[in-house]
Amino acid sequence: MDTITNDLRDDILSGRFEPGDRLLEVPLSEHYDCGRAAVRSALIALTTEGLVEREENRGATVRRISITEAIQITEARSVLESLIAAQTARHASAEDHTELLDIIEQMRSAVANDEGKKYSELNGVLHRRLREMSGHEIAAQLVANLRHRAAHHQFRLAVMPGRSADSLEQHAAIVDAVVAGNEEAAASAMTAHLESVIEVLHRWGDANVR
Amino acid sequence: MDTITNDLRDDILSGRFEPGDRLLEVPLSEHYDCGRAAVRSALIALTTEGLVEREENRGATVRRISITEAIQITEARSVLESLIAAQTARHASAEDHTELLDIIEQMRSAVANDEGKKYSELNGVLHRRLREMSGHEIAAQLVANLRHRAAHHQFRLAVMPGRSADSLEQHAAIVDAVVAGNEEAAASAMTAHLESVIEVLHRWGDANVR
């Protein structure tokens, strides 16, 4: 399989490579112990995924995402994840319900104990499980890609003071609607959540005009 | 530039290669008069775009899209194009308005003269201009990709009898809302349009159970 693509993607998402970093083929091929061709394949794939930027005869770099682009990404996520929430509200089983409620419970305790990193992870898990339960392959795939692209900005959000409390209630509302099987409520709860994220991004962008 | 990727994409979208067709590297490299490496690059890129399927040591084929997948693609398009319609309603200039109204006029005459192919082209132009006017790069790119993926099923839709008339009124409603600057109306008109497309796909799918 094309394991190099996954390795490189993980290394970009985990911050091992930062936006703007050059991705030279020879050093990468040594780092991953493979040929240049495998690295090229990975760079091409990640370019069409939007994580890498390639310029003719000038090599590849980790794509830099502006605030306005991050906002657009979140807007697109908003409508797609609302669709997903509605589908999950329709299709989720009883076991799915208990699993989702359990995740919320863990998030609640993470907020209480001020475990920011743990909360961020659980946040990711909740969104991932919601899209897996939806059965909507297309939307799920698009959202996963969009989350990857905005990963750096997501990180910034997680460490904002007092944000976890708001975020927790929003997520709880989504899960409640899903458990109740209320598609419209699930969708609008998800929209409200991501509108709030967009709001924060806007404020952060305005505060950092250059 | 990576012109081979674009050429191959066009050849797939135009039906020169059909779903299930094998995409062998050597014949393709001869056909496009280039090396195998260029073809490989194109195949990798189009695989992550969802147009091509590649299996380890077994080569690439044109991806086959099921009816249920086409429906999911259209559902995702529905929410994204509604977002686009709203943004366009907000940002479009006076010249944009006259251009959109002009396209509708051409579509009307195409329906009157029963020019199915012309109508289908204008349909594509209208949707493309709407997303270009929106200024929403992210949503525009995602929608373009989704339209590519479902291209074959779109084609089937175009030739359904009596469909152009319905379709025309739906498009006119979208443009009217955009010209009026009414974001909510533009979004819901777009949703209504694509719900109707989904409806047709569902009926076609039910009629072709196997």
Next chain:
DNA sequence: CCGCCACCGAATGTTAACAATCTTGTTTAC
């Protein structure tokens, strides 16, 4: 001291040959 030009190094892009893998058709043993 400043600017232009030619050269050089680094990195990507391309090509061709080789290796590994899968499919298919044939042979052989039971």
Next chain:
DNA sequence: GTAAACAAGATTGTTAACATTCGGTGGCGG
């Protein structure tokens, strides 16, 4: 007659060498 084993052909995957392009650097001239 059937099924398993084998062999041949075709196709992808990998590697290494070569070509091309771009940016910078140093020297030359004004």
